[in-house]
Amino acid sequence: MASGLIALLDDIAGIAKLAASSLDDVAGAAGKASSKAAGVVIDDAAVTPRYVVGLTPDRELPIIWKIALGSLRNKLLFLLPAAIAISAFIPWALTPLLMLGGAFLCFEAAEKLLEKLQGPSGHPIEELAANPDPKALEDRQVSGAIRTDFILSGEIMAIALSTVADVPLWEQALVLLAVSLFITAGVYGVVALIVKMDDIGLHMARDGGNGIGPVIGRGLVQTMPVLMQALSVIGTAAMLWVGGGIIVHGLEEFHLGAIPEGLHHAAVAAGHATGPLAPVTEWIVNAVGSGIIGLIVGGIIAFVVHKIKR
Incomplete structure (x- = not known):
């Protein structure tokens, strides 16, 4: 009886160790997947704050909460099941879909650059003020x-x-679930902080006194426009880098190696020329090269789209 109980406890301990090991694998894979998607995450965080421009401060956080819930619903109810279905039944479609997504990112970045050159088509505050119904506006x-x-x-x-x-489908599902929760919380937590940063700074600045608090508050108020502009630039650059990198990797998968090999050789040559800084130099050359390819692809798509519209 005792030996049977000991054997059962050994089995339970073995299962617990296996489960812990699997959870470690899932956590590691989720972290790796999140870092791979960093460029898109940065752009997501850079894009969202413009949706609360012109609204009253007391409605900013509730609106961000609604958007975060909608984002989580997108991921859990639609995108996660679709991703698992693709992996299970048509895994060959993943690379073409990734390349299409990469091309879309490049197009979006090219559109942003074009808008910067031509000037925006409308002002968010003017558009919002034209609608007198706050509920419909939100x-x-x-x-x-x-x-x-x-x-x-x-x-x-x-x-x-x-x-x-x-990895097995169940592990893929757990990784995607972890990525969905982690990225949604991270992105919209950062967005909420960005949106309320000027209010926090204004509150600190109004406290008065000669302490460091009012100085930090005034600094926050003055810095926020610069930060928003920097986020926009970083987001656009990240879209070109990530989108171009996805396309380069896809070309490798389809054994169309001229562009990927040329970029790789250029990065290696630059690395050899910089000695101990070789790893950093190679990464920079690869990133810049991917960004240039992304800009070319995005520019071609934007040109075609605008021709069709006309």
């Missing part, structure tokens, strides 16, 4: 943000899936 902003998030979340999930394509 609903429009939230639905627009969730639609944009769906595209970016789809790309995040596809990138995450590509990093765990060789």
Whole structure:
């Protein structure tokens, strides 16, 4: 009887160790997948704050919460099941889908650059002020943000899936679930902080006195416009880098190696020329090369789209 109980306890301990090991694998894979999707995450965080521009401060956080819930719904109800179905039944479609998503990122970045050159088509505050119904105004902003998030979340999930394509389906599902929760919480937590940073700074600045608090508050108020502009630039650059990198990797998968090999040789040559800084130099050359390829692809797509519109 005692030996049977000991054997049972040994089995339970073995299962617990296996489960812990599996959870470690899932956590590691989720971290790797999240880092791979970093460029898209940065752009998501950079894009979302514009959806609360012109709204009253007391409605900013509730709207961000609604957008975050919509983003999580996108990922868990639509994108995660679709990703698992693709992995289970048509895994060959993952690379073409990734390349399509990468091309879309490049197109979006090219459109942003074109808008910067031509000037924006409308001012968010003017557009919002034209609608006197606050409820309809909020609903429009939230639905627009969730639609944009769906595209970016789809790309995040596809990138995450590509990093765990060789593990069992249940582990893929757990990794995608972890990525969905982690990235949604991270992105919209950062967005909430960005959106309220100027209010926090204004509150600190109004406290008065000669302490460091008011100085930090005034610094925050003055820095926020610069930060928002920097986020926009970083987001656009990240889209070109990530989108171009996905396309380069896809070309390798399809054995169309001229561009990937040329970029690799250029990075290696630059690395040899810089000695101990070789790893950093190679990464920079690869990133810049991917960004240039992304800009070319995005520019061609934008040119075609605008021709069709005309």
